Amino acid sequence: MEAKECIMTRRSIRKYTDQKVTQEDVETIVNLAIYAPTWKNVQANRYVAVLDEATKNRIADECIENFPGNNRNIHNAPALVALTTVDGRSGYERDGSFSTSKGTHWQSFDAGIAAQTFCLAAHSLGFGTVIMGIYEEDKVSEILQIPEGESVSALIALGYPAEEPREPKHKTVADILSFVD
Ligand SMILES: Cc1cc2nc3c(=O)[nH]c(=O)nc-3n(C[C@H](O)[C@H](O)[C@H](O)COP(=O)(O)O)c2cc1C
Numbered sequence: 001m002e003a004k005e006c007i008m009t010r011r012s013i014r015k016y017t018d019q020k021v022t023q024e025d026v027e028t029i030v031n032l033a034i035y036a037p038t039w040k041n042v043q044a045n046r047y048v049a050v051l052d053e054a055t056k057n058r059i060a061d062e063c064i065e066n067f068p069g070n071n072r073n074i075h076n077a078p079a080l081v082a083l084t085t086v087d088g089r090s091g092y093e094r095d096g097s098f099s100t101s102k103g104t105h106w107q108s109f110d111a112g113i114a115a116q117t118f119c120l121a122a123h124s125l126g127f128g129t130v131i132m133g134i135y136e137e138d139k140v141s142e143i144l145q146i147p148e149g150e151s152v153s154a155l156i157a158l159g160y161p162a163e164e165p166r167e168p169k170h171k172t173v174a175d176i177l178s179f180v181d
Contacts, residue, residue, distance in 0.1 A: 001123045010120055011167070013128025014073050016159030016175045020118050021051060021079035025127070026158070032121035039090035039106045045114040045153070048082040048144050055143065056080050060156075063139040070155075076131075077157035082140060083118070084150045085111045111153030118156060128161035 010080035026049040038044065052057045074080055089108030093099050100106070119129040132155040140152050 006134060007119050007125045009027040010123040010131040011128075011165040013157075013159070013161045013163060014076060014130055015161070016128060016157075017162045019078065019160045020161075021158055022128070023049070023051065023085060025125075026051075026079065026081065026169070027101040029118060029122045029127070030123075030156075033114060033118040036110075036117035038110045038113070041091040042110075044089040044107070046084045046150065048084060048146065049084070050080040050088045050144070051078075053129045058143055059135075059140060063143065064134065065114065066162045069122060070134050073130055073132060073157045074155070077159045080156040081118070081156040082144055082146070082152050083115055083154045083156060083157055084146055085137075085153045086148050087151055104172065107151070108153060110158070115154050115156060126160065127158055130157045131155075132157065156172060 028049070030047050032047075032093050033047070034043070036045070052060065055077070056074060056077075059080060060071045064070045064074070085107050088096070088109065089107070090110040091099055091102065091104060098104075115131050119131065135152070135155055139153045140146070140155070141150075144152075146152060
């Protein structure tokens, strides 16, 4: 699949077929996601894949309060990936000081690029994904035993699409682009 087609046809997928996602599938996707650029090439993003149904269901049922949509997303998907980020690397100098006035901002920035790279890689291979930002981080960290000093930056549901969502309304170039002299 060409990059242009991949970018234009990716959609957030919330319904999945029963077809299993294997460990090899996730490895193949992450092997592409490692090409995501990062702050000073610190590569602080990590991926924790949940293929076990019982663990996945625990996350759906115990870590999503007040947002049934994500409970459904996680139950529907055969796999869930927690994108975690080692704290204190993106946006920092080696001595621990912030490099810019934006402080910790670059950690989420790196995670966002990683998430989109993961989703585009998955889409190019025929998988569907949805990035989820609504979850209780402490509970996810506890269940997945995320090491101290790593944050859960996003959850990503993963599987084979069982829906073809319409393209959401996008702003036009004229809406978002300006040129200055
Ligand atoms: C940072 C971020 C957080 C998101 N959180 C959720 C979420 O918690 N649940 C959900 O169903 N979709 C979530 N989405 C998916 C967006 O709703 C979706 O990307 C947007 O509606 C555009 O649709 P598209 O991805 O099909 O282009 C999130 C997307 C991003 C980038």
